[in-house]
Amino acid sequence: MPSYSTPGVYVEEIPVFPPSVAPVATAIPAFIGYTEKAVGKQGEDLTKTAVRLTSLLEYEAYFGKPPVQDMAISVSKRVTAGGRLLGVALSWTAKPSLPTQFLHYAMQLYFANGGGPCYVYSVGGYGNATKGAFTDAITALEAVDEPTLLVFPDAVKLANDGDYGSVVDAALTSCNKTQDRFTIADVRNAVAGGTDDNAKVTANFRARVTKNTVEFLKYGAAYFPYVNTNVPFASADANVTLTAFDVVTVADDGKETSAAVPNAAGKKLDDATLDIKGKETAVYSAIQAFIGEAYVTLPPSGAIAGVYAQVDRTRGVWKAPANVGLSLVIGPAVNATNDLQDGLNIDATTGKSVNVIRAFFGKGSLVWGGRTLAGNDNEWRYINVRRFANFVEESVRKAVGVFVFEPNDANTWVKTRTMIENFLINQWRDGALMGAKPEQAFRVVVGLGQTMSADDILNGLMIVEVHLAIVRPAEFIVLRFMQKMPEA
Structure with a gap:
Protein backbone atom coordinates (compact mmCIF):
# COMPACT_ATOMS: atom_id res chain seq x y z
CA MET A 1 0.00 0.00 0.00
CA PRO A 2 1.57 3.34 -1.05
CA SER A 3 1.85 6.15 1.49
CA TYR A 4 -0.09 9.34 0.69
CA SER A 5 0.80 12.75 2.15
CA THR A 6 -1.17 15.22 0.03
CA PRO A 7 -4.98 15.30 0.21
CA GLY A 8 -6.66 14.31 -3.03
CA VAL A 9 -7.96 11.42 -5.10
CA TYR A 10 -5.61 8.65 -6.14
CA VAL A 11 -6.20 5.81 -8.60
CA GLU A 12 -4.78 2.37 -8.03
CA GLU A 13 -5.03 -0.34 -10.69
CA ILE A 14 -5.26 -3.76 -9.08
CA PRO A 15 -4.10 -6.70 -11.24
CA VAL A 16 -6.67 -9.48 -11.13
CA PHE A 17 -5.48 -11.77 -13.90
CA PRO A 18 -2.73 -14.27 -13.11
CA PRO A 19 0.30 -14.62 -15.37
CA SER A 20 -0.31 -16.80 -18.40
CA VAL A 21 1.63 -18.93 -20.87
CA ALA A 22 1.83 -17.38 -24.35
CA PRO A 23 2.01 -20.08 -27.05
CA VAL A 24 5.17 -19.79 -29.15
CA ALA A 25 5.22 -20.16 -32.93
CA THR A 26 5.79 -23.73 -34.05
CA ALA A 27 6.55 -23.65 -37.79
CA ILE A 28 9.20 -21.01 -38.46
CA PRO A 29 11.79 -22.70 -40.68
CA ALA A 30 15.32 -21.45 -41.19
CA PHE A 31 16.44 -22.23 -44.75
CA ILE A 32 20.17 -22.54 -45.34
CA GLY A 33 21.64 -22.42 -48.84
CA TYR A 34 23.14 -20.54 -51.75
CA THR A 35 21.54 -17.46 -53.30
CA GLU A 36 22.06 -15.28 -56.36
CA LYS A 37 22.71 -12.29 -54.12
CA ALA A 38 22.32 -11.27 -50.49
CA VAL A 39 21.70 -7.54 -50.34
CA GLY A 40 19.50 -5.59 -47.93
CA LYS A 41 17.33 -2.55 -48.55
CA GLN A 42 20.19 -0.18 -47.77
CA GLY A 43 22.69 -2.15 -49.83
CA GLU A 44 24.14 -3.96 -46.82
CA ASP A 45 25.58 -7.45 -47.23
CA LEU A 46 23.22 -10.11 -45.89
CA THR A 47 25.55 -13.05 -46.45
CA LYS A 48 25.73 -15.24 -43.34
CA THR A 49 22.87 -13.30 -41.76
CA ALA A 50 19.51 -14.74 -40.72
CA VAL A 51 16.84 -12.70 -42.54
CA ARG A 52 13.15 -13.00 -41.67
CA LEU A 53 10.81 -13.21 -44.68
CA THR A 54 7.10 -13.67 -45.29
CA SER A 55 6.82 -14.17 -49.07
CA LEU A 56 8.63 -15.31 -52.20
CA LEU A 57 8.56 -11.73 -53.49
CA GLU A 58 10.44 -10.61 -50.39
CA TYR A 59 12.91 -13.46 -50.83
CA GLU A 60 13.67 -12.37 -54.40
CA ALA A 61 14.12 -8.75 -53.32
CA TYR A 62 16.90 -9.77 -50.93
CA PHE A 63 18.30 -12.94 -52.45
CA GLY A 64 17.50 -12.86 -56.17
CA LYS A 65 16.31 -15.39 -58.71
CA PRO A 66 17.12 -19.08 -59.23
CA PRO A 67 20.23 -20.03 -61.22
CA VAL A 68 19.79 -20.03 -64.99
CA GLN A 69 19.95 -23.55 -66.37
CA ASP A 70 22.16 -24.53 -69.32
CA MET A 71 20.16 -26.31 -72.02
CA ALA A 72 20.90 -27.93 -75.38
CA ILE A 73 18.29 -28.61 -78.05
CA SER A 74 17.99 -29.67 -81.67
CA VAL A 75 15.67 -27.78 -84.02
CA SER A 76 14.04 -29.08 -87.18
CA LYS A 77 11.96 -26.60 -89.16
CA ARG A 78 9.61 -28.01 -91.81
CA VAL A 79 8.56 -25.80 -94.72
CA THR A 80 6.93 -26.21 -98.12
CA ALA A 81 8.81 -25.69 -101.35
CA GLY A 82 7.36 -22.19 -101.35
CA GLY A 83 8.68 -21.48 -97.88
CA ARG A 84 5.43 -21.77 -95.95
CA LEU A 85 5.97 -23.03 -92.42
CA LEU A 86 4.56 -26.49 -91.72
CA GLY A 87 5.87 -26.97 -88.21
CA VAL A 88 8.81 -26.98 -85.85
CA ALA A 89 10.12 -30.18 -84.26
CA LEU A 90 12.28 -29.87 -81.17
CA SER A 91 14.21 -32.42 -79.14
CA TRP A 92 16.52 -32.37 -76.16
CA THR A 93 20.17 -33.05 -76.70
CA ALA A 94 20.48 -33.21 -72.92
CA LYS A 95 17.28 -32.66 -70.99
CA PRO A 96 17.90 -31.00 -67.62
CA SER A 97 16.50 -32.64 -64.52
CA LEU A 98 18.15 -31.27 -61.39
CA PRO A 99 18.93 -27.56 -61.07
CA THR A 100 22.41 -26.47 -60.07
CA GLN A 101 21.07 -25.02 -56.78
CA PHE A 102 17.84 -25.82 -54.97
CA LEU A 103 17.09 -23.07 -52.45
CA HIS A 104 14.99 -20.71 -54.59
CA TYR A 105 12.89 -23.58 -55.92
CA ALA A 106 12.52 -24.98 -52.39
CA MET A 107 11.16 -21.60 -51.30
CA GLN A 108 8.57 -21.79 -54.08
CA LEU A 109 7.41 -25.17 -52.80
CA TYR A 110 7.41 -23.91 -49.22
CA PHE A 111 5.07 -21.01 -49.87
CA ALA A 112 2.90 -22.99 -52.29
CA ASN A 113 2.30 -25.67 -49.64
CA GLY A 114 1.17 -23.30 -46.92
CA GLY A 115 4.39 -21.80 -45.62
CA GLY A 116 4.41 -18.45 -43.85
CA PRO A 117 7.10 -16.52 -41.98
CA CYS A 118 10.57 -18.03 -42.24
CA TYR A 119 14.25 -17.22 -42.07
CA VAL A 120 16.79 -17.48 -44.88
CA TYR A 121 20.50 -17.81 -44.16
CA SER A 122 22.58 -17.32 -47.31
CA VAL A 123 25.98 -19.00 -47.11
CA GLY A 124 27.15 -17.35 -50.34
CA GLY A 125 26.57 -16.95 -54.05
CA TYR A 126 25.88 -19.78 -56.47
CA GLY A 127 28.78 -22.19 -56.52
CA ASN A 128 30.02 -25.50 -55.19
CA ALA A 129 28.56 -26.53 -51.84
CA THR A 130 30.91 -27.06 -48.91
CA LYS A 131 30.21 -28.94 -45.69
CA GLY A 132 31.71 -26.24 -43.48
CA ALA A 133 29.36 -23.58 -44.86
CA PHE A 134 26.33 -25.53 -43.67
CA THR A 135 27.68 -26.61 -40.29
CA ASP A 136 28.79 -23.05 -39.54
CA ALA A 137 25.35 -21.74 -40.51
CA ILE A 138 23.61 -24.25 -38.25
CA THR A 139 25.78 -23.14 -35.34
CA ALA A 140 25.19 -19.46 -36.09
CA LEU A 141 21.41 -19.97 -36.12
CA GLU A 142 21.53 -21.12 -32.50
CA ALA A 143 21.75 -17.44 -31.58
CA VAL A 144 18.41 -16.75 -33.31
CA ASP A 145 15.55 -17.68 -31.01
CA GLU A 146 12.50 -17.80 -33.30
CA PRO A 147 13.28 -20.59 -35.83
CA THR A 148 11.73 -23.96 -35.00
CA LEU A 149 12.75 -25.94 -38.10
CA LEU A 150 16.09 -26.41 -39.86
CA VAL A 151 15.96 -26.96 -43.64
CA PHE A 152 18.99 -27.17 -45.94
CA PRO A 153 17.98 -28.40 -49.44
CA ASP A 154 21.23 -27.25 -51.06
CA ALA A 155 23.22 -29.58 -48.80
CA VAL A 156 22.30 -32.53 -51.02
CA LYS A 157 24.68 -30.94 -53.55
CA LEU A 158 27.65 -31.78 -51.33
CA ALA A 159 30.33 -33.96 -52.85
CA ASN A 160 29.36 -37.20 -51.12
CA ASP A 161 26.98 -38.90 -48.72
CA GLY A 162 29.48 -38.65 -45.86
CA ASP A 163 29.57 -34.85 -46.02
CA TYR A 164 25.79 -34.69 -46.15
CA GLY A 165 25.54 -37.02 -43.17
CA SER A 166 27.84 -34.69 -41.24
CA VAL A 167 25.50 -31.77 -41.93
CA VAL A 168 22.50 -33.77 -40.71
CA ASP A 169 24.49 -34.74 -37.61
CA ALA A 170 25.29 -31.07 -36.98
CA ALA A 171 21.62 -30.15 -37.29
CA LEU A 172 20.51 -32.89 -34.89
CA THR A 173 23.20 -31.83 -32.42
CA SER A 174 22.06 -28.21 -32.63
CA CYS A 175 18.42 -29.19 -32.09
CA ASN A 176 19.42 -31.27 -29.07
CA LYS A 177 21.35 -28.31 -27.68
CA THR A 178 18.64 -25.66 -28.18
CA GLN A 179 15.70 -28.05 -27.57
CA ASP A 180 13.37 -25.73 -29.47
CA ARG A 181 13.76 -26.80 -33.11
CA PHE A 182 13.47 -29.79 -35.42
CA THR A 183 15.41 -30.92 -38.49
CA ILE A 184 13.81 -31.76 -41.85
CA ALA A 185 16.34 -33.80 -43.85
CA ASP A 186 16.27 -35.10 -47.41
CA VAL A 187 17.60 -38.46 -48.50
CA ARG A 188 20.37 -37.42 -50.87
CA ASN A 189 20.11 -38.37 -54.58
CA ALA A 190 16.73 -40.07 -54.09
CA VAL A 191 15.89 -40.30 -57.79
CA ALA A 192 15.50 -43.23 -60.16
CA GLY A 193 18.92 -44.77 -60.66
CA GLY A 194 20.25 -43.11 -57.50
CA THR A 195 19.35 -43.83 -53.88
CA ASP A 196 16.12 -45.51 -54.88
CA ASP A 197 15.72 -48.60 -52.68
CA ASN A 198 15.91 -49.51 -49.01
CA ALA A 199 19.40 -51.00 -49.19
CA LYS A 200 20.80 -47.82 -50.75
CA VAL A 201 18.97 -45.62 -48.23
CA THR A 202 20.61 -47.62 -45.45
CA ALA A 203 24.06 -47.43 -47.05
CA ASN A 204 23.90 -43.84 -48.30
CA PHE A 205 21.84 -42.14 -45.59
CA ARG A 206 21.30 -44.17 -42.41
CA ALA A 207 24.92 -45.25 -42.21
CA ARG A 208 26.12 -41.68 -42.85
CA VAL A 209 24.07 -40.13 -40.06
CA THR A 210 26.27 -41.15 -37.16
CA LYS A 211 24.20 -39.70 -34.30
CA ASN A 212 22.71 -43.04 -33.29
CA THR A 213 21.15 -42.31 -29.90
CA VAL A 214 17.55 -41.30 -29.29
CA GLU A 215 18.54 -38.03 -27.63
CA PHE A 216 19.67 -36.78 -31.07
CA LEU A 217 17.52 -38.78 -33.51
CA LYS A 218 14.25 -37.64 -31.93
CA TYR A 219 14.96 -34.12 -33.18
CA GLY A 220 14.79 -34.90 -36.89
CA ALA A 221 12.88 -36.59 -39.69
CA ALA A 222 13.97 -37.70 -43.16
CA TYR A 223 11.96 -37.78 -46.39
CA PHE A 224 12.22 -39.90 -49.54
CA PRO A 225 12.27 -39.49 -52.56
CA TYR A 226 12.77 -36.30 -54.54
CA VAL A 227 9.63 -34.88 -56.16
CA ASN A 228 8.95 -34.06 -59.80
CA THR A 229 7.39 -30.61 -59.87
CA ASN A 230 5.59 -28.43 -62.40
CA VAL A 231 7.99 -25.58 -61.67
CA PRO A 232 9.91 -24.70 -64.86
CA PHE A 233 13.65 -24.15 -64.94
CA ALA A 234 14.90 -20.60 -64.99
CA SER A 235 16.19 -20.08 -68.52
CA ALA A 236 17.83 -17.42 -70.66
CA ASP A 237 18.55 -17.28 -74.39
CA ALA A 238 22.28 -17.02 -73.68
CA ASN A 239 22.16 -20.42 -71.95
CA VAL A 240 20.30 -22.34 -74.68
CA THR A 241 22.64 -24.06 -77.16
CA LEU A 242 21.45 -25.12 -80.61
CA THR A 243 23.22 -28.41 -81.23
CA ALA A 244 21.51 -28.64 -84.62
CA PHE A 245 19.22 -26.43 -86.71
CA ASP A 246 17.91 -28.08 -89.85
CA VAL A 247 15.38 -26.95 -92.42
CA VAL A 248 13.35 -29.76 -93.98
CA THR A 249 11.76 -28.78 -97.29
CA VAL A 250 8.71 -30.81 -98.31
CA ALA A 251 8.15 -30.82 -102.07
CA ASP A 252 4.72 -31.00 -103.68
CA ASP A 253 5.22 -34.71 -104.31
CA GLY A 254 6.02 -35.27 -100.62
CA LYS A 255 9.74 -35.70 -101.06
CA GLU A 256 11.74 -34.24 -98.19
CA THR A 257 15.11 -32.54 -98.40
CA SER A 258 17.03 -31.61 -95.28
CA ALA A 259 19.70 -28.95 -95.03
CA ALA A 260 21.47 -27.51 -92.02
CA VAL A 261 21.26 -23.79 -91.39
CA PRO A 262 24.81 -22.51 -92.01
CA ASN A 263 26.89 -21.81 -88.91
CA ALA A 264 23.96 -22.53 -86.56
CA ALA A 265 25.22 -25.66 -84.80
CA GLY A 266 26.75 -24.86 -81.45
CA LYS A 267 25.45 -21.30 -81.37
CA LYS A 268 23.41 -19.81 -78.55
CA LEU A 269 19.79 -18.86 -78.98
CA ASP A 270 20.66 -15.17 -78.58
CA ASP A 271 23.40 -15.25 -81.23
CA ALA A 272 23.24 -11.96 -83.16
CA THR A 273 24.31 -13.48 -86.49
CA LEU A 274 21.44 -15.96 -86.42
CA ASP A 275 18.91 -13.48 -85.01
CA ILE A 276 16.38 -16.24 -84.46
CA LYS A 277 14.20 -14.00 -82.31
CA GLY A 278 13.92 -11.44 -85.13
CA LYS A 279 14.06 -13.58 -88.29
CA GLU A 280 12.55 -16.87 -87.09
CA THR A 281 9.72 -15.73 -84.86
CA ALA A 282 7.77 -18.99 -85.10
CA VAL A 283 10.86 -21.06 -84.32
CA TYR A 284 11.75 -18.82 -81.38
CA SER A 285 8.23 -19.06 -79.93
CA ALA A 286 8.28 -22.84 -80.31
CA ILE A 287 11.63 -23.04 -78.50
CA GLN A 288 10.38 -20.88 -75.63
CA ALA A 289 7.28 -23.05 -75.22
CA PHE A 290 9.41 -26.21 -75.40
CA ILE A 291 11.94 -25.25 -72.75
CA GLY A 292 9.11 -23.86 -70.60
CA GLU A 293 7.87 -27.43 -70.20
CA ALA A 294 11.14 -28.62 -68.67
CA TYR A 295 10.34 -28.96 -64.98
CA VAL A 296 12.67 -29.25 -62.03
CA THR A 297 13.04 -32.26 -59.77
CA LEU A 298 13.70 -31.24 -56.18
CA PRO A 299 14.44 -32.68 -52.75
CA PRO A 300 11.17 -32.54 -50.80
CA SER A 301 12.24 -30.65 -47.67
CA GLY A 302 10.95 -27.27 -48.88
CA ALA A 303 7.48 -28.67 -49.55
CA ILE A 304 7.52 -30.60 -46.27
CA ALA A 305 8.32 -27.44 -44.31
CA GLY A 306 5.28 -25.85 -45.96
CA VAL A 307 3.15 -28.84 -44.95
CA TYR A 308 4.31 -28.49 -41.33
CA ALA A 309 3.27 -24.82 -41.37
CA GLN A 310 -0.06 -25.58 -43.01
CA VAL A 311 -0.98 -28.39 -40.59
CA ASP A 312 0.14 -26.37 -37.56
CA ARG A 313 -2.03 -23.46 -38.66
CA THR A 314 -5.16 -25.39 -39.65
CA ARG A 315 -5.09 -28.22 -37.09
CA GLY A 316 -2.32 -27.80 -34.55
CA VAL A 317 1.26 -28.85 -33.94
CA TRP A 318 -0.09 -32.00 -32.25
CA LYS A 319 -1.48 -33.27 -35.59
CA ALA A 320 0.87 -35.52 -37.58
CA PRO A 321 2.06 -33.73 -40.76
CA ALA A 322 1.09 -36.68 -42.93
CA ASN A 323 -1.67 -37.77 -45.33
CA VAL A 324 -1.40 -34.30 -46.85
CA GLY A 325 -1.24 -33.55 -50.58
CA LEU A 326 1.65 -31.59 -52.07
CA SER A 327 1.11 -28.55 -54.29
CA LEU A 328 3.28 -27.89 -57.39
CA VAL A 329 4.21 -31.59 -57.35
CA ILE A 330 3.50 -33.90 -60.30
CA GLY A 331 4.66 -37.00 -58.48
CA PRO A 332 7.54 -38.62 -56.59
CA ALA A 333 10.76 -39.23 -58.52
CA VAL A 334 10.67 -42.87 -57.33
CA ASN A 335 7.36 -44.71 -57.18
CA ALA A 336 7.41 -46.44 -53.80
CA THR A 337 5.57 -49.70 -53.29
CA ASN A 338 4.34 -51.12 -50.00
CA ASP A 339 7.32 -53.47 -49.96
CA LEU A 340 9.75 -50.57 -50.35
CA GLN A 341 8.04 -48.49 -47.69
CA ILE A 357 6.10 -39.47 -50.41
CA ARG A 358 3.77 -41.62 -52.49
CA ALA A 359 1.41 -41.14 -55.41
CA PHE A 360 -2.10 -42.55 -55.02
CA PHE A 361 -4.65 -42.80 -57.80
CA GLY A 362 -7.22 -40.05 -57.50
CA LYS A 363 -5.44 -38.45 -54.53
CA GLY A 364 -2.21 -37.07 -55.94
CA SER A 365 1.12 -37.08 -54.14
CA LEU A 366 0.76 -37.51 -50.39
CA VAL A 367 3.18 -37.34 -47.48
CA TRP A 368 2.82 -40.94 -46.31
CA GLY A 369 4.84 -41.08 -43.11
CA GLY A 370 5.07 -39.25 -39.81
CA ARG A 371 8.04 -40.72 -37.93
CA THR A 372 11.16 -39.17 -36.51
CA LEU A 373 14.58 -40.69 -37.06
CA ALA A 374 14.07 -42.35 -33.66
CA GLY A 375 11.58 -44.71 -35.24
CA ASN A 376 12.05 -47.54 -32.73
CA ASP A 377 11.60 -45.39 -29.63
CA ASN A 378 8.20 -45.63 -27.98
CA GLU A 379 8.32 -42.10 -26.57
CA TRP A 380 9.64 -40.09 -29.51
CA ARG A 381 8.67 -42.17 -32.53
CA TYR A 382 6.27 -39.62 -34.00
CA ILE A 383 7.01 -36.16 -35.37
CA ASN A 384 3.93 -34.53 -33.87
CA VAL A 385 4.78 -35.83 -30.38
CA ARG A 386 8.30 -34.41 -30.54
CA ARG A 387 7.21 -31.07 -31.98
CA PHE A 388 4.29 -30.68 -29.54
CA ALA A 389 6.68 -31.36 -26.66
CA ASN A 390 9.02 -28.69 -28.09
CA PHE A 391 6.07 -26.30 -28.25
CA VAL A 392 4.99 -26.90 -24.64
CA GLU A 393 8.53 -26.85 -23.27
CA GLU A 394 9.44 -23.59 -25.00
CA SER A 395 6.14 -21.87 -24.18
CA VAL A 396 6.29 -22.84 -20.50
CA ARG A 397 10.00 -22.07 -20.19
CA LYS A 398 9.49 -18.51 -21.39
CA ALA A 399 6.41 -17.99 -19.22
CA VAL A 400 7.99 -19.32 -16.03
CA GLY A 401 10.79 -16.78 -16.43
CA VAL A 402 8.64 -14.21 -14.61
CA PHE A 403 9.12 -16.20 -11.40
CA VAL A 404 12.92 -16.09 -11.42
CA PHE A 405 14.04 -14.52 -8.09
CA GLU A 406 10.50 -14.63 -6.72
CA PRO A 407 10.21 -16.11 -3.21
CA ASN A 408 10.58 -19.88 -3.46
CA ASP A 409 7.50 -20.58 -1.35
CA ALA A 410 4.03 -22.07 -1.63
CA ASN A 411 2.51 -18.90 -3.09
CA THR A 412 4.90 -18.95 -6.04
CA TRP A 413 4.44 -22.68 -6.51
CA VAL A 414 0.66 -22.33 -6.70
CA LYS A 415 0.91 -19.48 -9.21
CA THR A 416 3.31 -21.48 -11.35
CA ARG A 417 1.23 -24.64 -11.26
CA THR A 418 -2.01 -22.79 -12.01
CA MET A 419 -0.45 -20.91 -14.92
CA ILE A 420 0.81 -24.11 -16.55
CA GLU A 421 -2.43 -25.98 -15.89
CA ASN A 422 -4.50 -23.24 -17.53
CA PHE A 423 -2.28 -23.44 -20.60
CA LEU A 424 -2.52 -27.22 -20.79
CA ILE A 425 -6.30 -27.18 -20.37
CA ASN A 426 -6.51 -25.16 -23.58
CA GLN A 427 -4.28 -27.70 -25.34
CA TRP A 428 -6.46 -30.54 -24.07
CA ARG A 429 -9.60 -28.80 -25.35
CA ASP A 430 -7.96 -28.42 -28.76
CA GLY A 431 -7.37 -32.17 -28.87
CA ALA A 432 -3.63 -32.26 -28.27
CA LEU A 433 -3.84 -34.38 -25.11
CA MET A 434 -5.59 -37.67 -24.43
CA GLY A 435 -8.12 -38.21 -21.68
CA ALA A 436 -11.80 -37.58 -21.00
CA LYS A 437 -10.90 -35.16 -18.21
CA PRO A 438 -7.98 -32.76 -17.72
CA GLU A 439 -6.59 -34.83 -14.86
CA GLN A 440 -6.30 -37.76 -17.27
CA ALA A 441 -4.51 -35.61 -19.86
CA PHE A 442 -1.81 -33.94 -17.80
CA ARG A 443 -0.43 -33.36 -14.33
CA VAL A 444 1.65 -30.47 -13.01
CA VAL A 445 3.57 -31.03 -9.79
CA VAL A 446 5.66 -28.55 -7.82
CA GLY A 447 6.34 -28.26 -4.12
CA LEU A 448 8.37 -29.26 -1.09
CA GLY A 449 8.30 -33.00 -0.60
CA GLN A 450 6.91 -33.50 -4.11
CA THR A 451 9.53 -32.25 -6.56
CA MET A 452 11.95 -30.54 -4.19
CA SER A 453 13.77 -31.27 -1.00
CA ALA A 454 14.71 -28.70 1.62
CA ASP A 455 18.24 -28.82 0.25
CA ASP A 456 16.94 -27.93 -3.24
CA ILE A 457 15.22 -24.86 -1.84
CA LEU A 458 18.35 -23.81 0.04
CA ASN A 459 20.24 -24.06 -3.24
CA GLY A 460 17.72 -21.85 -5.05
CA LEU A 461 16.05 -24.60 -7.07
CA MET A 462 12.36 -24.58 -7.96
CA ILE A 463 11.59 -27.83 -9.78
CA VAL A 464 8.36 -28.24 -11.75
CA GLU A 465 7.30 -31.58 -13.23
CA VAL A 466 4.84 -31.64 -16.13
CA HIS A 467 3.35 -34.99 -17.18
CA LEU A 468 1.65 -35.11 -20.59
CA ALA A 469 -0.49 -37.70 -22.37
CA ILE A 470 0.16 -36.53 -25.94
CA VAL A 471 -2.04 -37.94 -28.70
CA ARG A 472 -0.42 -40.43 -31.07
CA PRO A 473 -1.40 -40.73 -34.74
CA ALA A 474 -3.40 -43.71 -36.01
CA GLU A 475 -0.57 -44.96 -38.20
CA PHE A 476 -1.97 -48.44 -38.83
CA ILE A 477 -5.75 -48.77 -39.13
CA VAL A 478 -6.95 -52.37 -39.01
CA LEU A 479 -10.51 -53.17 -40.08
CA ARG A 480 -11.74 -56.55 -38.89
CA PHE A 481 -14.72 -58.08 -40.62
CA MET A 482 -16.45 -61.33 -39.86
CA GLN A 483 -19.68 -62.96 -40.87
CA LYS A 484 -22.48 -62.99 -38.36
CA MET A 485 -24.48 -66.15 -37.90
CA PRO A 486 -28.15 -65.70 -38.73
CA GLU A 487 -30.39 -65.39 -35.73
CA ALA A 488 -33.94 -66.63 -35.41
Missing part, protein backbone atom coordinates in the same frame (compact mmCIF):
# COMPACT_ATOMS: atom_id res chain seq x y z
CA ASP A 342 8.05 -51.40 -45.24
CA GLY A 343 11.82 -51.19 -45.00
CA LEU A 344 11.94 -47.40 -45.00
CA ASN A 345 9.26 -46.81 -42.37
CA ILE A 346 10.57 -49.35 -39.86
CA ASP A 347 14.26 -50.21 -39.67
CA ALA A 348 14.97 -52.72 -36.94
CA THR A 349 18.74 -52.28 -37.14
CA THR A 350 19.29 -48.52 -36.96
CA GLY A 351 15.79 -47.37 -36.04
CA LYS A 352 16.16 -44.46 -38.48
CA SER A 353 12.73 -44.29 -40.04
CA VAL A 354 12.45 -42.57 -43.41
CA ASN A 355 9.11 -41.04 -44.41
CA VAL A 356 7.92 -41.70 -47.94
